[in-house]
Amino acid sequence: MTAPPDSAQRSREEIVAENQDLAEGKIFAPAAYPGAAIVGAVLGLLLIGLACIGIRDLIVRVGWLDGSSWTQNSAAWIAERTWQTWMWPVAVILVLLGLWLLWLAVKPRRRTHVQLGDYQVMWTRRGDVARRASAALLTVTGVDHATTVVGRRRAKVTVTVSGEVDKTLLHDRATEAISPLKHPPRVKIRRVVRSREVRS
Structure with missing residues (x-):
């Protein structure tokens, strides 16, 4: 029994139809991780470290551990500082770092597939x-x-x-x-x- 002459064409059309997106909305191409993913993970670890320091100071405050409060001593040291010349480059670096982090958050992701x-x-x-x-x-x-x-x-x-x-x-x-x-x-x-x- 021979197949209809247009069976191959119908088969291709069926394959194409099966691979169309049936969901509503824009189709996004596969892309790499966002630029802020790694930096965000590192910042998250740093925040977890700060949380551990806060827990340690809380334990010191209730008397379960001997020592001084690291966060309180740090805040007092910062409050006693006055503006000095070396702070200018630090301020510029921090501004540039903030702009770089902002760019990482908004820049388009690199496409990995065609x-x-x-x-x-x-x-x-x-x-x-x-x-x-x-x-x-x-x-x-x-x-x-x-x-x-x-x-x-x-x-x-x-x-x-x-x-x-x-x-x-x-x-x-x-x-x-x-x-x-x-x-x-x-x-x-x-x-x-x-x-x-x-x-x-």
Whole structure:
């Protein structure tokens, strides 16, 4: 029994339909951790340390532990200080640190994946696309080695060939390998023939 002639097309359409986002709202691309994540964790640990000091001073105050209150002594020392010249650079550094922390909190997160053209919620990494392109180029007769680096606007390919290889064929294979992306980068190929390099 033979399948209907358009069964393959229907199958692809079904696959595409299954990978569409059914939820309402904007679709966000996979992204790296926020810039403030690590700094926020460090600040959280510092605040936990301050809380431990506060608990220690509370224990001292109720008489369960001998010693003086660290927070009270620190507050008294700060209150007795007067403005001095060395405080200017410290103030500038603290202002710059505050601006840097503010930038970490609002800066956009770096995207880690790129979107596939036909699928609304399917993504892949640039490194995987690069490996796909390199593998496709290795199928060309005469290509000994291929290295691909995929950027936002350009895919740089370096191929080592043992003889003359059609540069149009190399370009077509690399372009076909990265074509499933929604926004495929432009392919730039550098051919290395034995001890000399040929750019195309």
